[in-house]
Amino acid sequence: MTLAEGVQLVSFGLLAAMMIGTALGVVLLSNIVYSAFLLGGVFISIAGLYLLLNAGFVAAAQVLVYVGAVNVLILFGIMLVNKQEDFKVIPRAWIGKAATGAVCVGLFALLTTMVLGTPWALSSATPVGDGATVLIGIHLFSDFLLPFELASVLLLMALVGAIILARREYIPDEPVEASVSDALTLPERPRDLVSAGKSDN
Amino acid sequence: MLNFLKQVGDYARESVQAAKYIGQGLSVTFDHMSRRPITVQYPYEKLILSERYRGRIHFEFDKCIACEVCVRVCPINLPVVDWEFDKGTKKKELKHYSIDFGVCIFCGNCVEYCPTNCLSMTEEYELAAYDRHELNYDSVAMGRLPYKVTQDPMVTPLRELAYLPKGVMDPHDLPAGSRRAGKLPQEILAETQPRNGDTDQN
Amino acid sequence: MSQGIDLQDSFIQLLVQLGLPTGLAKALWLPLPMTLMLISATVSIFVTVWLERKISAAAQQRIGPEYAGPLGTLQAAADGVKLLFKEDIVPAQADSILFTLGPAIVVIPVFFSLLIVPFGQHMVITDLGIGIFLWIAMSSVTPIGLLMSGYSSNNKYSLLGGLRAAAQSISYEIPLALSVLAIVMMSNSLSTIDIVQQQSGYGILGWNIWRQPVGFLIFWIAALAECERLPFDLPEAEEELVAGYQTEYTGMKFGLFYVGSYVNLVLSALIFAILYLGGWESPISVDWLASILGISDTVPWLQVVTASLGIMMTVLKAYLLVFLAVLLRWTVPRVRIDQLLDLGWKFLLPIALVNLLLTAGLKIAFPFAFGG
Numbered sequence: 001m002t003l004a005e006g007v008q009l010v011s012f013g014l015l016a017a018m019m020i021g022t023a024l025g026v027v028l029l030s031n032i033v034y035s036a037f038l039l040g041g042v043f044i045s046i047a048g049l050y051l052l053l054n055a056g057f058v059a060a061a062q063v064l065v066y067v068g069a070v071n072v073l074i075l076f077g078i079m080l081v082n083k084q085e086d087f088k089v090i091p092r093a094w095i096g097k098a099a100t101g102a103v104c105v106g107l108f109a110l111l112t113t114m115v116l117g118t119p120w121a122l123s124s125a126t127p128v129g130d131g132a133t134v135l136i137g138i139h140l141f142s143d144f145l146l147p148f149e150l151a152s153v154l155l156l157m158a159l160v161g162a163i164i165l166a167r168r169e170y171i172p173d174e175p176v177e178a179s180v181s182d183a184l185t186l187p188e189r190p191r192d193l194v195s196a197g198k199s200d201n
Numbered sequence: 202m203l204n205f206l207k208q209v210g211d212y213a214r215e216s217v218q219a220a221k222y223i224g225q226g227l228s229v230t231f232d233h234m235s236r237r238p239i240t241v242q243y244p245y246e247k248l249i250l251s252e253r254y255r256g257r258i259h260f261e262f263d264k265c266i267a268c269e270v271c272v273r274v275c276p277i278n279l280p281v282v283d284w285e286f287d288k289g290t291k292k293k294e295l296k297h298y299s300i301d302f303g304v305c306i307f308c309g310n311c312v313e314y315c316p317t318n319c320l321s322m323t324e325e326y327e328l329a330a331y332d333r334h335e336l337n338y339d340s341v342a343m344g345r346l347p348y349k350v351t352q353d354p355m356v357t358p359l360r361e362l363a364y365l366p367k368g369v370m371d372p373h374d375l376p377a378g379s380r381r382a383g384k385l386p387q388e389i390l391a392e393t394q395p396r397n398g399d400t401d402q403n
Numbered sequence: 404m405s406q407g408i409d410l411q412d413s414f415i416q417l418l419v420q421l422g423l424p425t426g427l428a429k430a431l432w433l434p435l436p437m438t439l440m441l442i443s444a445t446v447s448i449f450v451t452v453w454l455e456r457k458i459s460a461a462a463q464q465r466i467g468p469e470y471a472g473p474l475g476t477l478q479a480a481a482d483g484v485k486l487l488f489k490e491d492i493v494p495a496q497a498d499s500i501l502f503t504l505g506p507a508i509v510v511i512p513v514f515f516s517l518l519i520v521p522f523g524q525h526m527v528i529t530d531l532g533i534g535i536f537l538w539i540a541m542s543s544v545t546p547i548g549l550l551m552s553g554y555s556s557n558n559k560y561s562l563l564g565g566l567r568a569a570a571q572s573i574s575y576e577i578p579l580a581l582s583v584l585a586i587v588m589m590s591n592s593l594s595t596i597d598i599v600q601q602q603s604g605y606g607i608l609g610w611n612i613w614r615q616p617v618g619f620l621i622f623w624i625a626a627l628a629e630c631e632r633l634p635f636d637l638p639e640a641e642e643e644l645v646a647g648y649q650t651e652y653t654g655m656k657f658g659l660f661y662v663g664s665y666v667n668l669v670l671s672a673l674i675f676a677i678l679y680l681g682g683w684e685s686p687i688s689v690d691w692l693a694s695i696l697g698i699s700d701t702v703p704w705l706q707v708v709t710a711s712l713g714i715m716m717t718v719l720k721a722y723l724l725v726f727l728a729v730l731l732r733w734t735v736p737r738v739r740i741d742q743l744l745d746l747g748w749k750f751l752l753p754i755a756l757v758n759l760l761l762t763a764g765l766k767i768a769f770p771f772a773f774g775g
Binding site: 034057069076 | 426429430501531532533536537539540541543544546547550551554562565566569570573576593594
Binding site: 216223226227229230231233234236237238239240242 | 461464730731734
């Protein structure tokens with residue numbers, strides 16, 4: 001075994017242990033903030049595994065998108081929500097937990113048999129490594145153009161939706177007259193559209 | 202459409218203007234970097250204070266007639282004057298006098314109104330103490346004169362800006378005997394005195 | 404194109420000649436550049452702190468640190484020693500695990516990004532294919548540490564500061580990445596070495612700053628915001644938030660935040676120098692001078708001169724930018740949080756997008772000048 005192989009094996013072991021440990025922590029810990037931070041750990045370990053698979057670009061993208069954006073937004077969401085609820089002991093809560101556990105174990109068993117039973121076609125081609133960036137680009141603009149564009153449209157829709165939600169400043173306490181059909185409109189304070197852009201001055 | 206274009210144009214112009222102002226600000230900051238530090242390295246260098254500096258108040262016990270004018274003109278009636286009427290001489294005899302410099306605002310009213318000039322302002326400003334009660338000076342403490350900056354061998358005395366020769370900005374290493382810009386008060390006095398005499402004769 | 408000096412090859416060859424196996428020789432080489440980089444990063448903190456104090460003093464007509472070492476050069480070391488010896492306090496109601504972990508998470512990505520900073524053709528820890536992308540990805544991890552320390556301090560100022568820092572970091576990451584993307588598009592590579600190579604050959608005229616006059620402004624504004632330097636230092640605005648997420652920290656944990664922020668500043672300046680100011684290239688191309696004087700570029704002494712000149716150039720350019728950052732600090736007042744987000748989302752983002760589009764168009768129209 002050369003030095004490189006040894007390092008690879010040890011890092012794989014470390015990363016796998018870290019990933020499983022943090023993932024279990026995300027699910028099992030009762031403090032939601034801990035869960036959110038541990039989620040970042042899961043993403044980082046996945047990025048590390050990508051690195052081991054010679055996919056540096058995917059690893060960096062994983063860190064950028066999942067740790068830098070998704071996880072931070074989750075944390076933001078948790079820290080900005082200021083709702084306190086008293087902890088209520090639910091009678092016979094163990095039934096739910098047991099059921100969840102059973103389902104999870106079942107899923108895990110199913111996946112294990114599937115993984116072990118499938119004859120994986122292992123590619124013998126050498127990984128492209130640093131050339132991956134170019135290859136991903138070519139694929140995105142040829143084979144996967146439609147999904148790529150669809151994803152961007154989806155993101156645009158989400159963006160527009162977020163802006164509409166954020167711009168809604170006032171929601172009346174009692175519902176507006178039911179006679180007026182407002183199925184597709186959001187309750188909003190009417191305002192001058194021209195001055196809207198200049199309101200921050 | 203035209204309105205929109207105008208908005209875009211205005212926005213662009215404002216951005217350019219903002220950039221210009223930031224550039225101007227940067228040039229001002231940069232210009233300041235080439236100026237000499239005005240720092241007075243305090244315990245080793247000290248400024249020579251102006252004649253009218255209002256520092257700790259000096260008190261001469263023997264001149265005081267215990268009239269309490271200083272108390273009356275003080276914004277907060279600060280000076281404490283302890284006297285006793287001496288029936289024999291029919292005069293007030295001063296026993297104690299004190300001012301709490303932790304409370305004093307150094308406005309100088311007491312000095313201004315003192316009929317016997319027993320109060321005066323000194324150049325002392327180093328009044329730090331470990332306990333605020335130490336700032337309550339009695340007549341003995343107020344009778345002490347501060348050490349002059351120019352006579353202290355440990356200190357390099359520096360002139361203030363208005364006392365420097367014309368065109369000089371740096372108080373360090375002035376040639377000996379260099380005099381300040383403009384006329385000294387006594388010179389102005391000497392110039393005006395004879396003319397006053399003339400007017401009197403006429 | 405000269406290959407320049409290759410220390411790694413020479414070192415390994417030397418050890419192999421001494422009778423060591425190649426694998427061992429490589430393993431012996433590996434920690435050397437990393438240790439060197441760590442040491443130089445630490446030294447750069449001292450230099451930057453000293454520069455910041457001295458330049459600030461000069462801008463305000465003061466003298467600045469004077470008594471600790473010659474011209475006060477040891478002042479930063481004195482401060483560091485003081486921080487080391489201070490008591491390490493964890494507030495009673497704070498979350499001690501997250502409280503300890505937070506500063507570490509802030510500092511580690513910054514040091515990690517130094518992997519890709521080149522000082523010469525072969526003077527880089529690793530020439531990663533993803534190069535500059537690693538820096539962007541790593542700098543997006545920092546807000547997690549800020550949120551962590553802000554949350555765990557159990558202090559409303561800390562929490563607000565942490566949230567502000569994260570919001571600021573996220574909003575300015577996008578214009579930053581977009582302006583970097585324009586550069587990447589011109590050099591057809593993410594690798595920092597290739598980016599510098601693409602600017603080489605014409606001396607000062609070949610630098611990207613002429614091709615990206617808008618991009619470099621966007622980059623610098625966004626980089627200052629990422630470093631939380633003064634026009635954008637709202638996360639630790641003293642007047643409003645005491646000290647933001649640093650409020651409850653003392654001792655070396657507090658010191659770590661400062662280490663992180665100063666290394667981040669130097670790192671941003673280095674990256675700016677690489678992206679826009681031609682990295683290790685001198686204003687007058689050394690290769691060109693050598694070819695005029697008729698010196699072959701395989702002459703050893705020329706290689707040594709080129710390499711040391713390259714290191715000096717990179718550091719000099721970076722510190723020029725640090726100087727600019729300090730000067731800006733005393734020129735521009737702090738922005739409000741709404742102005743900050745306005746600037747990020749309504750000004751820098753559209754302009755960065757337009758800049759990217761323009762660069763793409765120019766690349767198609769003039770492939771010889773904007774990278775074929």
